[in-house]
Amino acid sequence: MFNKNGLALFSLVAALCGTAQAQLSDTEQKIVAAVQQRSPAALLLLEKAVRINSGTLNPQGVRAVGELFRAELDELGFQTRWIDMPPAMKRAGHLVASHEGGAGKRVLLLGHLDTVFEKTSTVPLWERRGDRVRGQGVNDMKGGDVILIEALRALKSVGALDPANVDVMLTGDEERAGKPLQVARADMVALAKRADYALSFEGSNKHQGVDTASIARRSSGGWVLRVKGKPAHSMGVFSNASGYGAIYETARILNAFREQVIEPSLTFNPGLVYGGTDVSYAEDTATASAFGKSNVIARDAEVLGDLRYLSPEQGERARQKMLGIVSNGNLPGTSASIRFTENYPPMPPTEAGQQLAARYSQASQDAGLGRIELLDPGLRGAGDVQFVAPYTVGIDGLGAQGRGAHTDEEDLEIASIERGTIRAALLIYRLTLLPAP
Incomplete structure (x- = not known):
């Protein structure tokens, strides 16, 4: 099922999804409408987060972004907690939020609060450029964090979050993980062991004009x-x-x-x-x-x-x-x-990952946003989803789209926030409340 580069072949997608696109249910149409109505507010939330410098080695800034997002998750009915790391690690810690619903599948949503831009960076915090925004960590990955939160908010607005089992972990040291790693990622591994799926909101890439996601990442x-x-x-x-x-x-x-x-x-x-x-x-x-x-x-x-x-x-x-x-x-x-x-650690491709990617692609197509293809793992760096891959089924690249990540020209396509939120909300809804096809 995989070629020599570890790429999944999408014959499985066609087999799972069929040739005809399924129609969105009434609930799903309401989810999409809720996302679209919130798009201006989502951009404002992103601006608030990006205007706070949260370089990995700026623990006060990382915590400040964490408090901003924690308030949003509290409002959605999550039980939130801050996990401190040992002082010797010199890291801010992590934000964890949990929502207990019914007896359905459980999803773990992953993001990170830190960026590569430390306090001494001269890159503007936020600079609007028409339909794009340049800024510190705007697509890696505060844009993804906002998509994660706004997807949950859309589900909440239509009553689809109440019965769902969802854990969220926003780490404070993804760009420069604290040592030892066994301590820095212990809580993430524990959450993964009880999750059926893990969705990570690192930036989404386009390849040859088609949106992509990742089910494999190299060590x-x-x-x-x-x-x-x-x-x-x-x-x-x-x-x-x-x-x-x-x-x-x-x-x-x-x-x-x-x-x-x-x-x-x-x-x-x-x-x-x-x-x-x-x-x-x-x-x-x-x-x-x-x-x-x-x-x-x-x-x-x-x-x-x-x-x-x-x-x-x-x-x-x-x-x-x-x-x-x-x-x-x-x-x-x-x-x-x-x-x-x-x-x-490495995250090799699996058939279970392919099936999850197929469901993500189908949700995107059903919403009229086009298919999702799998990205060559050689075209992505490493990310937190790799720590959970041995324990659950993971997919990455559900975040915002931009250019120049980790550089002075890092930017974001504003419209990608709405697209990503629609896709993520539909996928979370289908994974937690609907049976697998």
């Missing part, structure tokens, strides 16, 4: 390569006595990675390379320093890289190949070691 982890050589006068380089030095051995290893480890959906990027006679790295500022001379063979070299893969099996293959390259065939006079870390 996000890292590796540190450390290489040792013999410091000596450069006149002896390449000799058995002096060897090749740390920098040549580093180059050999990196080139061997490129030649021998490549496979579909797998990437490994050396983001920082430094070497010389003495080297050091400051993690808090992500800066390296090195001392060396052109006529001295390098003693030390280090490389910081990331590693992304689609399945645990692919990740293990990559690590074993990289370990083999590092440990074997070292140039004379050198040695090397490599250490791996994993931040976000």
